[in-house]
Amino acid sequence: MAQTDQNVQTRTTLKLVGVVLGMFVFGFALVPLYDIYCQVTGANGKTASAYVVPEDGIAVDSDRWVTVQFLTNNNASMPWSFRPEVRSMKVRPGEMNQTTFYASNPAGYTMTAQAIPSVAPFHAAEYMHKTECFCFEQQVLATGEAIDMPLRFIIDPYLPESVQTLTLSYTLFDITDMTASAAAE
Amino acid sequence: MSAVIENHHDDHHHGPDKGLMRWVLTTNHKDIGTLYLWFSFAMFLTGGCMALVIRAELFQPGLQLVVPEFFNQMTTMHGLIMVFGAVMPAFVGLANWLVPMMIGAPDMALPRMNNYSFWILPFAFSMLLSTLFMEGGAPNFGWTFYAPLSTEYAPPSVTFFIFAVHLMGISSIMGSINVVVTILNLRAPGMRLMDMPLFVWTWLITAYLLIAVMPVLAGVVTMMLMDIHFGTAFFSAGGGGDPVLFQHVFWFFGHPEVYIMILPAFGIVSAIIPTFARKKLFGYDSMVYATASIAFLSFIVWAHHMFTVGMPIAGELYFMYATMLIAVPTGVKVFNWAATMWQGSMTFETPMLFAVAFVILFTIGGLSGLMLSIVPADFQYHDTYFVVAHFHYVLVPGSIFSIMAAAYYWLPKWTGNMYDETLGKTHFWLSFVGVNVTFFPQHFIGLAGMPRRYPDYALQFADWNMVSSVGAFIFGFSQLLFLFIVIKCIMGGKKATDEVWDGAEGLEWTIASPAPYHTFSTPPELPERSMA
Numbered sequence: 252m253a254q255t256d257q258n259v260q261t262r263t264t265l266k267l268v269g270v271v272l273g274m275f276v277f278g279f280a281l282v283p284l285y286d287i288y289c290q291v292t293g294a295n296g297k298t299a300s301a302y303v304v305p306e307d308g309i310a311v312d313s314d315r316w317v318t319v320q321f322l323t324n325n326n327a328s329m330p331w332s333f334r335p336e337v338r339s340m341k342v343r344p345g346e347m348n349q350t351t352f353y354a355s356n357p358a359g360y361t362m363t364a365q366a367i368p369s370v371a372p373f374h375a376a377e378y379m380h381k382t383e384c385f386c387f388e389q390q391v392l393a394t395g396e397a398i399d400m401p402l403r404f405i406i407d408p409y410l411p412e413s414v415q416t417l418t419l420s421y422t423l424f425d426i427t428d429m430t431a432s433a434a435a436e
Numbered sequence: 437m438s439a440v441i442e443n444h445h446d447d448h449h450h451g452p453d454k455g456l457m458r459w460v461l462t463t464n465h466k467d468i469g470t471l472y473l474w475f476s477f478a479m480f481l482t483g484g485c486m487a488l489v490i491r492a493e494l495f496q497p498g499l500q501l502v503v504p505e506f507f508n509q510m511t512t513m514h515g516l517i518m519v520f521g522a523v524m525p526a527f528v529g530l531a532n533w534l535v536p537m538m539i540g541a542p543d544m545a546l547p548r549m550n551n552y553s554f555w556i557l558p559f560a561f562s563m564l565l566s567t568l569f570m571e572g573g574a575p576n577f578g579w580t581f582y583a584p585l586s587t588e589y590a591p592p593s594v595t596f597f598i599f600a601v602h603l604m605g606i607s608s609i610m611g612s613i614n615v616v617v618t619i620l621n622l623r624a625p626g627m628r629l630m631d632m633p634l635f636v637w638t639w640l641i642t643a644y645l646l647i648a649v650m651p652v653l654a655g656v657v658t659m660m661l662m663d664i665h666f667g668t669a670f671f672s673a674g675g676g677g678d679p680v681l682f683q684h685v686f687w688f689f690g691h692p693e694v695y696i697m698i699l700p701a702f703g704i705v706s707a708i709i710p711t712f713a714r715k716k717l718f719g720y721d722s723m724v725y726a727t728a729s730i731a732f733l734s735f736i737v738w739a740h741h742m743f744t745v746g747m748p749i750a751g752e753l754y755f756m757y758a759t760m761l762i763a764v765p766t767g768v769k770v771f772n773w774a775a776t777m778w779q780g781s782m783t784f785e786t787p788m789l790f791a792v793a794f795v796i797l798f799t800i801g802g803l804s805g806l807m808l809s810i811v812p813a814d815f816q817y818h819d820t821y822f823v824v825a826h827f828h829y830v831l832v833p834g835s836i837f838s839i840m841a842a843a844y845y846w847l848p849k850w851t852g853n854m855y856d857e858t859l860g861k862t863h864f865w866l867s868f869v870g871v872n873v874t875f876f877p878q879h880f881i882g883l884a885g886m887p888r889r890y891p892d893y894a895l896q897f898a899d900w901n902m903v904s905s906v907g908a909f910i911f912g913f914s915q916l917l918f919l920f921i922v923i924k925c926i927m928g929g930k931k932a933t934d935e936v937w938d939g940a941e942g943l944e945w946t947i948a949s950p951a952p953y954h955t956f957s958t959p960p961e962l963p964e965r966s967m968a
Contacts, residue, residue, distance in 0.1 A: 259619050263621060270648065271647055272651070273651075274651035275651035278653055278656060281684065281685050317617075327588075367674065424673060429672075429674070
């Protein structure tokens with residue numbers, strides 16, 4: 252019977268299995284695609300990794316002031332005390348700025364923390380260039396230890412005129428368990 | 437006709453085996469269809485009991501019957517069981533029964549795989565239900581299982597939930613591959629794609645949706661598994677991952693999923709309305725194109741479920757307009773159904789009652805969906821009972837009414853007996869009243885600001901919640917009547933003719949009632965081209 256040609260059926264089946272496998276891979280491919288998308292568009296307030304100042308420097312826009320506010324949050328049960336040295340700064344776009352954040356570990360054991368930055372408004376995220384940030388690495392503090400963590404950043408002079416205030420917020424995550432299990436492996 | 441088929445049947449001589457092993461080992465599409473339908477009904481009652489626990493707790497403000505932790509498990513399990521255990525298997529069961537009979541094929545193309553895809557399900561759902569008895573309780577993070585709630589903060593049973601979802605996914609994928617291969621390769625000679633009944637068309641498109649998105653669901657739960665057990669950080673912000681990513685991947689699956697649960701319903705209603713309006717379906721071609729358009733659009737609107745995560749305004753606008761666009765092909769369908777009924781000689785047997793109720797109530801659910809698609813309004817509606825009312829209107833009097841319509845419509849063909857029309861109509865009216873009393877008030881309390889997924893609420897919501905709970909119990913218990921009607925019909929009743937319904941079109945009505953164990957072992961001669 253022509254209608255039950257086994258070869259044709261097998262071919263259709265294999266093609267569909269191929270689609271299934273392809274879509275499974277696509278599901279995982281969404282992870283890096285999403286990161287790239289966020290970095291390109293600044294969606295989600297994600298900031299890029301360490302910024303390298305171009306050879307010929309950046310022109311300072313001395314005609315305008317931008318207010319940069321700093322926020323700190325602790326995630327879930329994170330017991331550290333964590334705060335910015337200053338709550339806000341007025342800066343010139345193009346100028347290098349520096350501030351510090353204070354963290355201390357009141358817990359009775361050594362902990363590892365990771366700060367995750369986010370910028371609001373989201374579309375300003377790509378204009379926040381950090382040349383040095385404690386968020387680029389993990390922080391390990393022993394019991395009672397405290398640290399002043401540096402942040403150096405430049406606001407891009409191309410920051411849209413409409414943005415006069417920019418908020419940089421950090422959430423501090425306890426990743427002690429995560430790093431411990433990674434070390435154990 | 438019937439004598440010819442009897443002879444034919446004897447030639448083949450292997451009818452169903454006797455006893456339990458018939459059902460375990462069967463590769464017959466009708467047996468497997470029956471298994472799917474009974475399984476789905478069992479899950480429908482299980483998930484329904486959970487819904488009644490929820491509604492009983494919400495009958496009055498304050499905590500009366502269950503602790504909040506258990507309430508959360510009930511909302512989660514109710515959603516998962518209804519979506520993956522009741523609605524989807526019911527449609528697969530209908531596809532198994534009907535697709536080969538509608539296209540003149542002897543069976544599904546891959547009968548052994550068909551058996552596997554069914555028998556995976558009882559294991560998957562036993563595993564899911566067993567979590568209720570585990571330490572820490574069943575999954576309690578909602579059926580959408582947003583990470584990190586479902587990873588870092590989940591009960592230990594989440595791992596069993598993940599494997600259960602994997603199994604359900606494998607089952608659906610195998611079932612869908614089977615449907616596509618059957619439809620593409622086993623149509624009776626001369627039946628072109630555009631000659632196929634709409635139920636077959638809608639299932640073909642649904643199967644493609646399933647094949648495309650179930651692997652993504654498998655991917656997202658695999659990522660959860662790795663986050664929980666293998667130290668990755670796909671969704672953990674502390675490790676460099678992103679919780680919002682979870683929602684994107686989930687809804688990339690989740691939005692096509694909601695169309696998976698409604699497209700076959702469109703096919704069913706498009707078969708039933710012409711029969712009882714005694715007119716040909718209005719706009720067959722546009723129905724096919726509308727279904728395909730809805731399926732395509734379903735892939736590019738997912739983020740309307742997550743307007744409040746803080747998306748760029750351009751993204752919100754895009755997803756808002758793309759979502760609204762879906763109203764166009766859906767409107768075409770509703771128009772076609774109305775036009776089919778227009779000036780028809782309508783009678784209102786039970787399947788038609790369910791089908792007409794489907795058209796009206798599904799449209800109400802669709803319109804509340806349009807309201808939700810408006811971004812600024814969505815910020816107010818998000819995660820309120822308005823959303824609950826919306827998706828229950830499209831799922832209960834939408835998908836489930838269509839499944840019941842299908843059951844009444846094809847039951848005489850399956851069993852050879854007519855169901856009890858009076859009882860059927862009673863079941864319809866109880867369900868119709870029950871559904872509306874349950875879900876319509878939820879629009880009001882939602883707009884007034886009652887959030888979903890809480891076991892308690894502020895006093896101003898008390899009256900409508902009480903009404904809603906009364907409706908839920910009416911609807912829930914009237915489904916026992918449905919069970920009784922189906923069993924009664926299987927046991928006996930007025931004999932059905934081969935055609936069953938006056939003027940019903942389609943190959944399934946050309947074979948005997950009840951449908952013999954083997955049909956179309958030789959391909960049928962198609963009636964004249966006008967069939968579609």
